[in-house]
Amino acid sequence: xxxxxxxxxxxxxxxxxxxxxxxxxxxxxxxxxxxxxxxxxxxxxxxxxxxxxxxxxxxxxxxxxxxxxxxxxxxxxxxxxxxxxxxxxxxxxxxxxxxxxxxxxxxxxxxxxxxxxxxxxxxxxxxxxxxxxxxxxxxxxxxxxxxxxxxxxxxxxxxxxxxxxxxxxxxxxxxxxxxxxxxxxxxxxxxxxxxxxxxxxxxxxxxxxxxxxxxxxxxxxxxxxxxxxxxxxxxxxxxxxxxxxxxxxxxxxxxxxxxxxxxxxxxxxxxxxxxxxxxxxxxxxxxxxxxxxxxxxxxxxxxxxxxx
Amino acid sequence: xxxxxxxxxxxxxxxxxxxxxxxxxxxxxxxxxxxxxxxxxxxxxxxxxxxxxxxxxxxxxxxxxxxxxxxxxxxxxxxxxxxxxxxxxxxxxxxxxxxxxxxxxxxxxxxxxxxxxxxxxxxxxxxxxxxxxxxxxxxxxxxxxxxxxxxxxxxxxxxxxxxxxxxxxxxxxxxxxxxxxxxxxxxxxxxxxxxxxxxxxxxxxxxxxxxxxxxxxxxxxxxxxxxxxxxxxxxxxxxxxxxxxxxxxxxxxxxxxxxxxxxxxxxxxxxxxxxxxxxxxxxxxxxxxxxxxxxxxxxxxxxxxxxxxxxxxxxxxx
Amino acid sequence: xxxxxxxxxxxxxxxxxxxxxxxxxxxxxxxxxxxxxxxxxxxxxxxxxxxxxxxxxxxxxxxxxxxxxxxxxxxxxxxxxxxxxxxxxxxxxxxxxxxxxxxxxxxxxxxxxxxxxxxxxxxxxxxxxxxxxxxxxxxxxxxxxxxxxxxxxxxxxxxxxxxxxxxxxxxxxxxxxxxxxxxxxxxxxxxxxxxxxxxxxxxxxxxxxxxxxxxxxxxxxxxxxxxxxxxxxxxxxxxxxxxxxxxxxxxxxxxxxxxxxxxxxxxxxxxxxxxxxxxxxxxxxxxxxxxxxxxxxxxxxxxxxxxxxxxxxxxxxxxxxxxxxxxxxxxxxx
Numbered sequence: 001x002x003x004x005x006x007x008x009x010x011x012x013x014x015x016x017x018x019x020x021x022x023x024x025x026x027x028x029x030x031x032x033x034x035x036x037x038x039x040x041x042x043x044x045x046x047x048x049x050x051x052x053x054x055x056x057x058x059x060x061x062x063x064x065x066x067x068x069x070x071x072x073x074x075x076x077x078x079x080x081x082x083x084x085x086x087x088x089x090x091x092x093x094x095x096x097x098x099x100x101x102x103x104x105x106x107x108x109x110x111x112x113x114x115x116x117x118x119x120x121x122x123x124x125x126x127x128x129x130x131x132x133x134x135x136x137x138x139x140x141x142x143x144x145x146x147x148x149x150x151x152x153x154x155x156x157x158x159x160x161x162x163x164x165x166x167x168x169x170x171x172x173x174x175x176x177x178x179x180x181x182x183x184x185x186x187x188x189x190x191x192x193x194x195x196x197x198x199x200x201x202x203x204x205x206x207x208x209x210x211x212x213x214x215x216x217x218x219x220x221x222x223x224x225x226x227x228x229x230x231x232x233x234x235x236x237x238x239x240x241x242x243x244x245x246x247x248x249x250x251x252x253x254x255x256x257x258x259x260x261x262x263x264x265x266x267x268x269x270x271x272x273x274x275x276x277x278x279x280x281x282x283x284x285x286x287x288x289x290x291x292x293x294x295x296x297x298x299x300x301x302x303x304x305x306x307x308x
Numbered sequence: 309x310x311x312x313x314x315x316x317x318x319x320x321x322x323x324x325x326x327x328x329x330x331x332x333x334x335x336x337x338x339x340x341x342x343x344x345x346x347x348x349x350x351x352x353x354x355x356x357x358x359x360x361x362x363x364x365x366x367x368x369x370x371x372x373x374x375x376x377x378x379x380x381x382x383x384x385x386x387x388x389x390x391x392x393x394x395x396x397x398x399x400x401x402x403x404x405x406x407x408x409x410x411x412x413x414x415x416x417x418x419x420x421x422x423x424x425x426x427x428x429x430x431x432x433x434x435x436x437x438x439x440x441x442x443x444x445x446x447x448x449x450x451x452x453x454x455x456x457x458x459x460x461x462x463x464x465x466x467x468x469x470x471x472x473x474x475x476x477x478x479x480x481x482x483x484x485x486x487x488x489x490x491x492x493x494x495x496x497x498x499x500x501x502x503x504x505x506x507x508x509x510x511x512x513x514x515x516x517x518x519x520x521x522x523x524x525x526x527x528x529x530x531x532x533x534x535x536x537x538x539x540x541x542x543x544x545x546x547x548x549x550x551x552x553x554x555x556x557x558x559x560x561x562x563x564x565x566x567x568x569x570x571x572x573x574x575x576x577x578x579x580x581x582x583x584x585x586x587x588x589x590x591x592x593x594x595x596x597x598x599x600x601x602x603x604x605x606x607x608x609x610x611x612x613x614x615x616x617x618x619x620x621x622x623x624x625x626x
Numbered sequence: 627x628x629x630x631x632x633x634x635x636x637x638x639x640x641x642x643x644x645x646x647x648x649x650x651x652x653x654x655x656x657x658x659x660x661x662x663x664x665x666x667x668x669x670x671x672x673x674x675x676x677x678x679x680x681x682x683x684x685x686x687x688x689x690x691x692x693x694x695x696x697x698x699x700x701x702x703x704x705x706x707x708x709x710x711x712x713x714x715x716x717x718x719x720x721x722x723x724x725x726x727x728x729x730x731x732x733x734x735x736x737x738x739x740x741x742x743x744x745x746x747x748x749x750x751x752x753x754x755x756x757x758x759x760x761x762x763x764x765x766x767x768x769x770x771x772x773x774x775x776x777x778x779x780x781x782x783x784x785x786x787x788x789x790x791x792x793x794x795x796x797x798x799x800x801x802x803x804x805x806x807x808x809x810x811x812x813x814x815x816x817x818x819x820x821x822x823x824x825x826x827x828x829x830x831x832x833x834x835x836x837x838x839x840x841x842x843x844x845x846x847x848x849x850x851x852x853x854x855x856x857x858x859x860x861x862x863x864x865x866x867x868x869x870x871x872x873x874x875x876x877x878x879x880x881x882x883x884x885x886x887x888x889x890x891x892x893x894x895x896x897x898x899x900x901x902x903x904x905x906x907x908x909x910x911x912x913x914x915x916x917x918x919x920x921x922x923x924x925x926x927x928x929x930x931x932x933x934x935x936x937x938x939x940x941x942x943x944x945x946x947x948x949x950x951x952x953x954x955x956x957x958x959x960x
Contacts, residue, residue, distance in 0.1 A: 193741040197806070200699050201755040202728035211754075215745040349825040448914075463687075492686035493852060494912060497896035519825055522898035563830035565859035566900055567882055574859065576830035580795065 023296040033292020039285035043099050043278075050096035060090045062097040062250040073268050083270040085255075086262040095274050098252040102282055105167055105236045105251070110228035112171035117178025118221045124179065125186025126209055136183070139176035147173040147235060155244045163246040166239060170232050178224050185220055189213050219294050226290030230283035237279055252279050309380055311480060311513050312338040312361075317374035319353075319360050326585040330356045330369075332537045340480070341511040343504075345524030345545075348534030349560075351581055354517045355404065357534075358483045361515070362401050363391050378481070396427050400474040402484040407466035410458040417454040420473045427477050443472040448502060464495035471503065478510070485517040500527050521560060525549050530617075533557045536581050536592040543618030553612070554620040555597045591623070599624055640674035640710075641846050642698065642814055647671045647707035649693055649870075667693040669870040669926070670707070672946075675814075680840055680847040682861035682878065684854055684893075690870040691850045692736075695816045698848070699733045700724065711814070729759055732807040736819040738799035742791040748775075748802055749787040755810045774805045777842075778835055797828035804835060808843070815839070816848045821856070833860055854893060855900075858882045863952075866890045871926045872946055876953035885909070886949055886960040888931045925957070935959065 027033050053060035059067050067080070070088040077083065082091040124135040151169055155161050161169075189195060190213075198212055239245045240253030241260070252275035259265055259272045319331040331353040338344050346354040359365050361376060363383060376383040378399065383391065395401075403409060411419055420443070421436040431439075441451055447468040458466060467487065474482050487503075488496040504527060507514055518524050524531055524545075531548040533541040533556065541554040552558045559577045579596040582588050591597070594604035601624060612625040649668040668690045675681045685691040696702045698709060700719070708717050711731065719727050735741035742751055752771045761767055775783035778801040791799055800820060807815055817836060821829035837860065839845050849860055857864050858878055865875040866889065874887040885891045891909030910932065917929040924940040925931070931939065938958055946954040 193735045193737055194743040196701055197733070197735055197741050197803070198743075198754065199701065200728065200733050201806070201810075202725045202758045203754070207758070212743055212746075216743070349827065493893060494686065494896045497898075498914070520898075521826070522900045525900065526898040560826060563827040564900065565830075565833070565853075565855040567855050567858060567894070567897060568900075568902060571859060574830040574833055576834060577827040 026296050027292050030292040030295055032288040033295075036285040036288025036292060039281055040289060043282055043285070044103070046096050046099035047103050050093070050100045053090065053093040053096065060093045062089065062094040063248070065089055065093070073262075073264055073271060075268075075270050082274055083268070085258060085271055086264060091255075091271055091274065094250050094255055095252070095278065097250045098255060098275060098278065099282075101163070101236075101249055101251040102233050102278075105163065105170075106229040106233040106282075106286070109167045109170040109174070109232035109236075110225045112168070113174040113228050113232075114178055114221055114225045116171065117175035117224075118182050118217065120175065121179035121182025122186050122209060122213060122217065125183040126190060126205075126213065132183075135179070139179050142173060143176040143180075145173065148238065151239060152242075152244055160247055161244070163236075163249045166236060166246065167232075170235050174228055174231065178221070178228070181220060181224065182217055185217050186213055189216055223290045223294050226286045226293075229286045233279065233283060252276075310337040311340045311379065313375075313377040314357075314361075315375045315377070317357070317360065317376065318372040319356050319365065320370060320372055321366070322368040322370070323585070329372075329584050329587050330537055331360070332587070334374075334534075334539045336532055336539065336542060338481070338513050338515065340513055341507070342530065343507060343514040343516065343528040344530045344532060345516040345518065345528035346532045346534055347518055347521045347524045347560075349519055349581070351536075351584070352534040353537040354534045355485055358401065358485045358515065358517050361483055362395060362399060364401070396423065396479065397477045398479055399481045399483065400477070400479040402470055402474050402482065402487050404486045405490060406470040406485075406487070407458075407463060407490070410466060410469065412458050415455050415457055416461070416469050420469070420476055423473055424476050439476065440472070443475055444469075446475070446506060447472045448498075463491050464499065467491060467495075467499060468502075471499070471506075475506070475510075475512075479512065481513045481515070483515045483517070486519070487516070488523065489518070489520075496523070503527065521549075522564060533560070536587070537584055538592060538621060540593070540622070541620040543615075547615065547618040553614060553618070553625055554593075554622050555599055555624075556593050557620075559596075559598075638676070639712075641677040641712060642675040642848075643710040644671055644673050644694070644698070645708045645710065647694070647697060647704045647709065649690070649697060649702070649704050666870050666922075668697070668704070671867075671870075671872055672707075673865060673872065673875065675846060675848060677813075677846055678840070678844055679862040680836070680849055680860050682849045682851065682857035682864040683867060684851055684857050684864055685867035686852055686893075688869065689867045691867050692818055694867070695733065695818045695848065695850050699731055699816055700727070725759075729810055730813045731816075732810065732812040732814075733816045733818060734800075734803055734807055734820050737823050738796050738803055739791075739823065741803050742799055744791050746790075747787065748789050748791070748794075751791075751802060752806050752809055755806060759810065770809055771805075774809045775802075777808070777838075778802075778805045779831070780805070795828075796824050797831060800824065800828075800832055801835065804832075804839075808839060808845075811843065812845065814846045814848070816850065818850045819852070820849075822852070829856075836860060854882060854897060866893070869926045871956065873927065873956045874954065875946065880953055886953065886955040887927075887957050888912075888933055888960075889927050892930070933959065 054065065059065045067084060067088040067090070070084050072088065073084060073086045074080070075083045080090050080092065082095065085091055085094070120135050120139070124132040147170065150173065151161070151166065154169070195208060195212055198208055236245065236251060237253030237256070240251050241257045243257060245251060245254055245257070255275040256272070259268065264271055314337070315335050317331060317334045318329070321328045321330055334357060336344065346357060348354050356369070360371060361383070365371070371384055378394070383394070386394070410416065417437065417440050420440050421433060424436040424439060425431060425433070440454060444451055444454060449465055449468050449472070453461070453465070461469065488499055491499065500523065503514070506512065516524055516528055528545055531543065531545050532539050533548065533554065535556045541548055541552065541557045548557060549561070552561055559575065562572070562575045563577065565574060577596050582592050582595070589608070590606045591600070591604040591609045594600040597604070604623065607623065609621050609623045611619050611621055613619045614625070647668055648666070648670055650664050650666050652664045671694065683691045683694060693702070697704050700716070704717065708715050710716065711727065716727055749771060752774060753767045756767045756770060771787070772783040775786055780786050780798065780801055791802070794802065820836070821832050824832065833856065836847060836849070840847055849857060851857055861878045863876065864878045864881045866873050866881065866887065868889045874881060874885065874890050881890060882894070885894055888909070888911035892912035895908040895910065895912065913930045913932045919929045919940060924942060925934065925944055928934050928939045935958070942958070944956045944958050946956045948954050949960060
């Protein structure tokens with residue numbers, strides 16, 4: 001028993017650590033979560049390792065590195081583990097760079113749209129009346145606009161778009177969906193007796209929103225974030241594939257665009273398959289992560305011992 | 309021959325944490341025109357018995373052993389088709405919170421007519437309408453409200469409509485699971501009185517399931533007290549109510565505040581009911597029983613017969 | 627046996643007073659042709675509750691009893707009338723005055739499955755009121771929480787600190803809700819149907835906790851319920867409310883044994899006889915088929931009253947008048 005005490009004191013000083021460890025213990029039990037996390041770690045390593053090939057030899061530069069001896073698409077070899085593209089650039093380094101871009105784009109766009117959507121949804125739901133109507137009509141207007149089309153139009157007007165502009169636009173167009181769901185959740189939470197009980201105890205609006213409503217909304221927000229990541233990655237890939245991506249950024253979608261444009265679709269499976277498989281796998285792994293995190297964040301979904 | 313004879317019924321549910329033994333070794337019989345009430349607190353297995361009698365257990369539920377003899381035929385051995393014919397025509401069920409079972413987008417008489425026509429394809433819509441008129445008169449809903457939607461009905465009226473639906477095919481047995489729980493006291497009283505009247509008029513047998521022993525005692529000829537999946541006391545309502553024998557029945561009765569008589573201090577039952585995934589050997593109530601003996605923990609209790617109609621599952625009686 | 631405080635023993639000045647309180651709800655006209663309706667939830671209610679007593683407000687659903695509780699605890703505002711706590715009028719309280727008020731008046735909610743935040747541990751739930759009212763010392767807070775949990779019967783309290791609501795049974799959750807209310811040591815607590823979601827044996831435990839609270843902490847309790855039997859067990863005085871109107875107030879035992887208002891009598895008739903099936907003497911005051919009345923005129927119980935006198939009861943609204951020293955009835959013929 002004396003071993004327990006020092007540990008507990010330590011944990012109590014940093015409740016976040018305790019909470020994280022508890023959450024991890026729960027997360028570990030979920031098979032989907034473990035698979036998803038493993039895949040994501042793999043992709044994460046890929047992203048980190050994307051810096052390595054160019055350091056070994058400049059010909060491994062994903063964008064500009066060209067093998068002096070090869071100037072066409074070749075299959076896997078010792079020098080190029082996945083082969084080369086139509087210009088003689090190494091496909092593996094492109095794939096690794098693509099992982100980096102996927103994370104960047106996916107996570108940033110998702111994060112921005114979630115922060116925006118959650119804040120707006122919570123405010124609309126909690127304040128109600130005029131503010132609610134105003135914000136939701138704004139959301140409606142944005143929601144009906146097709147993202148892809150708008151980006152295409154913007155690209156046509158302003159020329160090729162920078163990757164961060166694309167991220168921003170994806171975020172700005174995706175928050176309405178999030179905010180509707182968050183608002184609905186806030187509305188139903190507002191009526192719940194435990195919120196009234198906190199009001200009766202004397203809590204301020206701020207305390208109610210951040211201490212009581214937000215934690216009950218976070219699971220939903222996180223779940224949506226994982227979906228947003230997948231949709232952001234796919235949107236960016238689609239844009240790149242259609243030729244409207246950032247030409248100076250190597251992404252998986254861009255790789256697919258090159259395969260198609262240079263007519264190698266059916267001739268070079270070593271070039272076509274890796275980016276496609278990566279896009280599918282990364283979206284799947286984010287989804288699995290989301291499901292497992294849902295269990296951690298919502299105590300009721302856990303398979304724990306129940307009393308009585 | 310009794311209308312319903314249940315012999316040594318055991319039912320369980322497959323849960324992620326293991327097999328939950330919800331009902332164990334329950335036996336009882338019901339004559340035509342009689343009413344039997346199962347009373348017990350949450351988790352005692354009374355609702356499970358009700359759904360099992362209709363063979364409407366959820367997918368993870370299964371009958372482990374026992375027989376359910378309805379008019380001499382074992383319901384558990386019947387095919388799905390034979391069972392479907394029995395449901396509603398011979399045995400009807402009123403589920404918990406049944407008033408929420410009315411489809412809000414259909415008119416009430418349409419829903420009842422649907423039930424009638426489904427079980428008697430030979431009757432026409434006009435016949436069904438006439439039947440519904442008669443039923444509504446029986447249960448006390450004004451005829452001019454037949455074409456209304458459920459949301460236009462009050463709670464009491466919805467419950468009456470549900471009772472009308474259950475009566476539609478003139479069943480021999482109705483199983484009513486918490487039929488009046490969500491209703492106000494006065495409406496509850498009216499509905500119980502009306503049900504007693506209908507029961508006498510049409511000689512319908514009724515099985516009531518409730519957690520409220522006062523409602524059961526008012527409405528039923530016989531009472532079965534359930535605890536932790538087992539039937540612990542069985543007898544006529546006077547026997548069980550006025551001279552309870554099982555310690556749980558006694559404890560349950562003394563947790564209710566009364567309107568008349570001495571204002572004794574309510575004696576709540578300490579502790580919690582046992583986990584039915586690993587039910588304890590021996591008596592399931594002994595942890596909370598004020599008169600438990602050492603042997604109660606290890607030996608399964610035996611049925612003690614006090615009269616020909618009154619018995620209890622306890623080794624410490626007499 | 628618990629002690630029964632009579633009016634003589636407790637002080638004469640009321641701790642809580644409702645003066646001519648009214649509350650209406652209007653449902654908006656909907657697009658589908660539903661014309662907006664105004665529902666009168668409370669109709670000119672006045673009552674006094676004295677320090678240290680347990681006062682029962684008994685009525686069926688839609689009677690306005692829960693609304694009365696919510697008005698007192700200021701979750702909603704009355705349309706008219708005033709509410710007094712001790713001597714100060716609290717109806718217009720805002721800001722700091724409101725926060726101080728919250729230290730003194732608390733509420734136990736009906737549904738223990740909904741009144742605790744599922745994301746928050748038991749410790750955080752019970753200590754939150756202390757945090758809100760700036761009782762700063764962590765050690766002091768923890769001590770108070772442990773003490774309060776023990777007093778509601780959650781023993782050993784350490785076991786419960788880090789659990790979450792879904793790990794507790796209904797009875798345990800309701801005890802946590804009571805602990806959350808009591809940790810601030812309020813003067814006045816409203817218990818809104820605290821046991822309607824619980825089994826009988828668990829309800830009995832909760833009743834006994836409420837009685838203990840009154841004994842040990844001298845808290846005044848307003849017990850809102852639909853059960854006259856529970857009110858008889860717990861309450862010193864009982865008020866019966868019907869469709870927003872108080873129809874009878876008196877000492878608990880008197881209202882139960884010698885009810886004067888036809889509605890109270892109808893309620894007593896309807897309650898299950900609990901074994902006394904031979905004593906079928908009933909007051910028989912309830913009309914099964916509702917009478918036609920004009921809205922808002924006459925006695926609120928007229929449409930259901932078997933013993934009503936057509937001319938007077940349908941036109942005039944009776945007010946509460948004393949029938950003997952502690953018993954008041956709102957009926958011309960009681």
